[in-house]
Amino acid sequence: MSIRMAPGVARPLLAIAASLIVAAVLALPAAARAAPSVAVTEAWAREARQGEVSAAYMTLTNSGDADDVLLEARSDVAAATEVHQTSMQAGVMRMGPAGPITVPAGGTVSFRPGGYHVMLIGLTQDLPAGAELQLTLVFEQSGEIMVPLTVRGAGG
Numbered sequence: 605m606s607i608r609m610a611p612g613v614a615r616p617l618l619a620i621a622a623s624l625i626v627a628a629v630l631a632l633p634a635a636a637r638a639a640p641s642v643a644v645t646e647a648w649a650r651e652a653r654q655g656e657v658s659a660a661y662m663t664l665t666n667s668g669d670a671d672d673v674l675l676e677a678r679s680d681v682a683a684a685t686e687v688h689q690t691s692m693q694a695g696v697m698r699m700g701p702a703g704p705i706t707v708p709a710g711g712t713v714s715f716r717p718g719g720y721h722v723m724l725i726g727l728t729q730d731l732p733a734g735a736e737l738q739l740t741l742v743f744e745q746s747g748e749i750m751v752p753l754t755v756r757g758a759g760g
C-alpha cells in the first residue's frame with residue numbers, strides 16, 4: 605500500500621514545487637519595478653555676454669520602460685534658469701515657460717531653436733564660444749541629472 609501511495613503523494617508535491625519555482629520566476633520582473641532611464645545628449649548653449657540671455661538645447665532620450673517628467677532646470681551662470689517653449693501665435697513667435705515636459709518611455713524630446721529650450725536669463729558671466737558649463741535637469745523619477753554643455757558661437 606505504502607509503495608503505491610508514494611508516487612501519488614510525490615506528484616502533487618512536485619507540482620507544488622514546480623509551481624513555486626514558476627511563481628518565483630514570474631515575480632522577478634515585477635520585483636524590478638518599471639523605471640525610466642533618461643540620457644541627455646547633444647547639449648549646447650548659445651554664445652552670449654554677461655547680463656544678456658542665452659538658451660541651451662539638448663536631446664532627452666528615455667530608454668527605460670516608464671515615463672519621466674522634466675520638472676525644472678538649474679544653472680549657476682544665470683540669475684534665472686527656466687524651461688521655455690517657443691511657439692507661433694497669430695503669426696508672431698512667442699516664448700514662455702513650458703511647464704513639466706514628459707519624456708515618454710522609449711521616446712525622445714528635442715530641445716532646439718524654435719521649440720523647447722532652457723532659458724538662461726541674466727547671465728552672471730560671459731559665455732564665449734568653446735566655453736564649458738554645467739546645467740542640472742531635475743526629473744520626477746530620475747532625480748537630478750548633471751548636463752555638461754558646450755557654448756557655440758553665432759555661426760553654430
Ligand SMILES: [Cu+2]
Binds near residue numbers: 688721722
Ligand atoms: Cu525662452
